[in-house]
Amino acid sequence: MSTILEAKNINKYFRDPVLFHALKNISFDITKGEFVSIMGKSGCGKSTLLYILSTMDTDYDGELYIDGELTSGKTNDELAFIRNKHIGFVFQFHYLLPEFTVLENVMLPAKKLGEKSIEEIEYDAIEKLKLLHIDDQALKLASRISGGQKQRVSIARALINSPSIIMGDEPTGNLDSKNAENVFNIFQELSHQQNLSLLIVTHDEEFANKTDRIITMEDGHII
Amino acid sequence: MNSFRIILGISKIHLISRIKQTSIAALGVTFGISAFIILMGFMNGLNGLLDGLILNRTPHIHVYNDIKPSENQPIAYFKDVSETFNVVHSVKPKQTQKKIHNAQPLINYLNQTPKVKGAIPQVSAQGFYISGNQQLNGMITGINALAEANLFNFDNYITEGSVIDLNNNINGILLGIGVAKKMSLRIGDRVQIANIKGEIIPLKIVGFFQSGLAEIDNTQSYVNVKTAQRILAESESYITDINVKLHNIEDAVAMSKFIANEFGLTAIDIKTANAQFETGTSVRNLISYAVSITLLLVAGFGIYNILNMMIYEKMNDIAILKATGFSGNDVKRIFISQAVIIGIVGGVLGLIIGYLVSRLIDNIPFETEAIPNITTYPVVYNYIHYIIAMLFAMISTFIAGYLPAQKAKNIDPVEIIRGQ
Numbered sequence: 196m197s198t199i200l201e202a203k204n205i206n207k208y209f210r211d212p213v214l215f216h217a218l219k220n221i222s223f224d225i226t227k228g229e230f231v232s233i234m235g236k237s238g239c240g241k242s243t244l245l246y247i248l249s250t251m252d253t254d255y256d257g258e259l260y261i262d263g264e265l266t267s268g269k270t271n272d273e274l275a276f277i278r279n280k281h282i283g284f285v286f287q288f289h290y291l292l293p294e295f296t297v298l299e300n301v302m303l304p305a306k307k308l309g310e311k312s313i314e315e316i317e318y319d320a321i322e323k324l325k326l327l328h329i330d331d332q333a334l335k336l337a338s339r340i341s342g343g344q345k346q347r348v349s350i351a352r353a354l355i356n357s358p359s360i361i362m363g364d365e366p367t368g369n370l371d372s373k374n375a376e377n378v379f380n381i382f383q384e385l386s387h388q389q390n391l392s393l394l395i396v397t398h399d400e401e402f403a404n405k406t407d408r409i410i411t412m413e414d415g416h417i418i
Numbered sequence: 419m420n421s422f423r424i425i426l427g428i429s430k431i432h433l434i435s436r437i438k439q440t441s442i443a444a445l446g447v448t449f450g451i452s453a454f455i456i457l458m459g460f461m462n463g464l465n466g467l468l469d470g471l472i473l474n475r476t477p478h479i480h481v482y483n484d485i486k487p488s489e490n491q492p493i494a495y496f497k498d499v500s501e502t503f504n505v506v507h508s509v510k511p512k513q514t515q516k517k518i519h520n521a522q523p524l525i526n527y528l529n530q531t532p533k534v535k536g537a538i539p540q541v542s543a544q545g546f547y548i549s550g551n552q553q554l555n556g557m558i559t560g561i562n563a564l565a566e567a568n569l570f571n572f573d574n575y576i577t578e579g580s581v582i583d584l585n586n587n588i589n590g591i592l593l594g595i596g597v598a599k600k601m602s603l604r605i606g607d608r609v610q611i612a613n614i615k616g617e618i619i620p621l622k623i624v625g626f627f628q629s630g631l632a633e634i635d636n637t638q639s640y641v642n643v644k645t646a647q648r649i650l651a652e653s654e655s656y657i658t659d660i661n662v663k664l665h666n667i668e669d670a671v672a673m674s675k676f677i678a679n680e681f682g683l684t685a686i687d688i689k690t691a692n693a694q695f696e697t698g699t700s701v702r703n704l705i706s707y708a709v710s711i712t713l714l715l716v717a718g719f720g721i722y723n724i725l726n727m728m729i730y731e732k733m734n735d736i737a738i739l740k741a742t743g744f745s746g747n748d749v750k751r752i753f754i755s756q757a758v759i760i761g762i763v764g765g766v767l768g769l770i771i772g773y774l775v776s777r778l779i780d781n782i783p784f785e786t787e788a789i790p791n792i793t794t795y796p797v798v799y800n801y802i803h804y805i806i807a808m809l810f811a812m813i814s815t816f817i818a819g820y821l822p823a824q825k826a827k828n829i830d831p832v833e834i835i836r837g838q
Contacts, residue, residue, distance in 0.1 A: 246832045251741060272745045279743020286835055290738045294435035304742040306424045352742065364835070 198263070199359045199392045200225040200248060205257035207243055207415075217243050218255070219415040225360065228390040230382065232403040235412035241396045242364055244412070248394065249282060249362050250274045262359050279308050283353025287365040291345055291352075293338035297324070300337050301352045308356050316355075323351040327381060343374035350381060361385070363395040367402055379405060425748060428739075429755045436728065443724045444764035446717035447815060451768025451807045452775060454710035458803040459776040461706040463796030465699050471630070472695055474571045476688055477661030478670045481518065481677055484684035488512045521657035524681060528662055533669050538565045540659040541646035547639075548610040548618065549601040556597070557638045558611060560646020563592075569663045578605055579625015588642060590624035596636035598626050613649050621645070630786075710807075714814050717764070721757055721818040729753065729826045736826055737834035750827035757819020758812060765811030769804055 207218035217240045225231050233241045246252040248259065250266050253274065259266050261281055266274060278284075291300045301320040305311060311319070324330040327347040332340050337348065346366065353361050361382075367375035379402055385391045386407075395406070403409050411418045433440045487509045493499060518524065521539060528537035541560035546553040563581040566572035573581050577595060584590045591609060603609060603623055611619045621641065629635055641649070647656050662677075664670055667688065674687035689696065729736070736749055780797040 242836060246836070249741070251830075252832050272747065275740070275743050275745035275748070278741065284741050286741075288835075290734060290741070290835070292735050292738060294431050303424070303428075303739075307421065307743050307748070309421060356743075 197227050198224045199227050199229075199261070200394070201260040202244075202248060203258040203260075205244070205247060205255055205259065207240070207247060207252075207255045217415055218247070221257070221415075221417055223410060223417060225392050225394055227359075227392055228386060230386040230393045230407040231395070231410060232406040232408070233394065233396045233410045233412060234398070234400070234403050239412045240415045241412045245362060245364055245394070245396050249284065250278055279304055280356055281359045283350075283356070283358040283361040285346070285349050285353050285361065285363040285366040287368040291337035291348055293336070295337055296334050297329070297337055297340065297348050298333040300348060301355055304352060305355045320351070320355060323354050324348070326354075327351050343370055343377065346370060346374065346378055347381070350378070354385070358391075360392040360394060363393070363397075365397055365399075366395060367397065367399055375399065375402065421748065422751075425751050425755055428752050429759060432728070432732070432752070433756055433759060439724050439728070440760060443721045443760045444767065446720035447714075447761055447764025447811050448768040448771060450710070450714040450717035451765050451811050452772035453713045454807045454810070455769060455772025455803060456775050456779070457706045457710050458807075459772075459797045459799060460779055460795070461702055462798035462800060462803075465702055466798060467792065467796045469695070469699065470571070470574075472692055473667070473688065475575070475629075476692065477570065478664045478667055478688045479662040479674045479677065479685050480691070481524075481660040481662065481681075481683050481685045482658060483514065483516060483518050485511045485514065485516070516658055517652070517656045518658065518660060518683060521660065522655060525657075525660055528660070528677075533664055533666070533673060535663045535665050536565060536569045537660055537662045538562050538569060539643060539657040540661060541643050541650070541652075541656060542658050543646050543650045544614060545649060546612040547597055547601060548612050549603075552601075553612065554597060554600060555637055556611070558591075558646060558649060559638065559640050560643040560649075561640050562643055563640070570661070575627045575629050577626050577628045579623075583624040584640065584642065587622060587624050588645060589620075589622050590641065591621040591645075592625045592627055592640040593623055594635040594638045595626045595628040596632060597639060598623070600636070611649060613651070615651070617651070619649055711810075714810055718814040718818040721760055721815050722821065725753060725757055725819055725822040726825075728756075729822050729829075732826075733829065733834050736829050737831035740829075740831040741835065746827040749829075750823040753823035753826050754816065754819045757815045757823070760819075761811045761815025764815075765808050768811065769807060772807070773799075773804075 201224040203222050205218055205221040206216070209215040209217050221244060233244065235241045243252070247255050250259070250261070253271075257267070261277060264277070266277060269277070291297075292303070295303070298317070298320055301323060302316050305316040305319065306313070321330055321333060324333055327350055329340075329344050329347050329351070332344055332348075337345065340348070346369075350366075363382075367378050370378065382393055382395070383405070386393055395402075397403055491506045491509065493504045493506060525537050525539055528534050539562065543558045543560065545556050545558050547556045561572070563572065563585040567581040576592065579592065584592050591611070593603060593609065597603075601609070605623055605625060607623050608620050609623055611621055613619070627635075627640065629638070644654070647654060650656065662673070664673060670687035671689055674685040674690075677683060677685040739749055739752075740746070776797045776799065779795050782795050783793060784795040785793060
């Protein structure tokens with residue numbers, strides 16, 4: 196089993212308003228196809244950890260490897276490329292670009308990556324939308340679809356560049372139980388059928404219990 | 419290249435989805451640019467007109483034989499008293515002739531000098547216009563009419579008749595409009611000229627001219643060089659003035675000094691003669707630039723404001739773009755390109771509107787006594803103004819966009835995403 200993501204001795208301090216040791220010596224790894232959830236109370240540092248793992252937060256000590264590549268200390272442009280190619284994001288709030296159509300939203304990261312022609316990207320995007328059963332909404336503006344649909348679109352967007360890992364920050368937190376169930380099933384399918392790694396921060400115990408592994412955090416430690 | 423297209427695509431959608439704000443920002447630029455074009459065109463037109471009023475009809479160098487006292491009085495040549503303080507009373511002008519000695523060879527020499535566009539002779543004579551028992555003071559200048567028209571736009575001031583009529587009629591006279599009115603003369607009439615010696619020469623009126631300066635129009639008239647020589651009863655070599663036009667007006671000072679030194683004549687260059695004129699031109703230019711730049715600065719602030727607001731509205735979009743792999747520089751380029759697109763669209767529109775309004779002004783009737791050949795307001799269409807305007811539109815919008823874009827670049831996506 197190859198390791199997709201590896202964290203070594205990650206420490207994070209918040210200096211404002213007072214010095215606060217938010218993450219203390221976090222080390223763990225995620226292998227290919229593993230579906231991992233991070234749980235913990237509010238303020239335990241689980242979101243902070245996720246944003247460090249996502250490479251968006253670079254202000255930390257320690258080492259982070261994604262796909263075997265050390266990301267610590269890389270420039271912002273290099274990190275943007277890594278996020279683009281290797282990481283897919285799903286947030287609690289759907290975060291689509293409201294003035295763009297669903298299809299354009301899904302295509303955008305692939306266009307940025309620029310490895311395929313526009314036609315290929317469009318084909319891929321429609322495939323991903325089909326996978327999530329919202330291809331009928333493809334040409335609607337992103338601001339015109341329901342919350343559950345938006346979340347599925349953002350999953351499709353996360354998948355478009357065939358990333359190594361999908362990260363989610365409470366992706367079901369804002370959804371009713373039926374939609375939450377739906378999203379979980381989609382994640383599980385991706386994990387099992389496409390051998391995709393997933394790392395999901397959640398409050399939802401029911402959700403977490405169904406994942407392969409639960410990382411529980413408390414006061415900046417992994418328990 | 420590819421990423422540039424995506425960025426432009428995103429900018430386009432941002433701009434179109436906020437078409438109201440976008441068009442207000444672009445209209446700000448349009449307003450500034452068109453005002454610049456109109457102002458510069460109009461101001462330069464007026465400048466040209468005023469320059470034309472003086473500069474075009476004024477020789478760059480006027481050469482004549484001035485009547486003045488000797489610079490060194492005889493006492494200065496006595497060595498015995500050179501150390502003393504000498505006072506000479508009642509100094510009289512040096513006895514000299516009014517004509518320029520050896521004028522024709524000098525004209526030929528000047529005409530062969532590369533810097534000189536043309537040098538033409540004039541003969542100025544004093545006389546009286548006689549009408550019944552009235553005598554009017556007159557200045558009669560003998561000119562080479564065709565060359566005058568060619569070099570000094572003499573024909574612009576002829577209201578009736580033409581330079582050719584004068585050139586073809588050895589007994590013709592081109593009368594100042596003021597003189598003609600006083601004496602109720604028409605073309606074809608005869609006017610009698612009395613010279614200082616009292617001899618009367620009848621001449622035929624071939625036309626009228628109007629300089630716009632009443633003083634001149636009331637006394638001046640033009641005849642052919644030979645006619646003037648005849649009025650003065652002088653030979654054909656009698657030339658009192660030489661007017662020189664240069665290719666480049668900037669050479670006037672040096673050239674006039676050279677002529678004065680080399681030939682012992684008085685040579686007045688146009689800059690000395692009309693020094694106040696150039697100052698007026700440059701001040702007017704300065705004013706038009708200052709006003710236009712102020713307008714463009716205001717437009718620039720408009721763009722800055724709108725982009726700043728846009729960035730606050732687009733915080734989420736910026737966070738998403740960064741999370742999905744767009745770098746800070748990509749985000750920066752998105753906002754700069756929006757500013758530049760606003761600049762280009764607003765600028766081009768401004769050029770078009772500026773041009774159309776200039777055209778409109780160009781067709782408004784404007785008639786003035788001073789300049790008989792002008793019928794509408796003068797407007798200059800100088801492509802350099804259009805280039806400057808466009809460059810300024812691009813640069814000012816770029817700067818106005820750069821600061822907010824830099825802000826967008828530095829937005830931390832984590833803060834936005836977690837802040838919700």
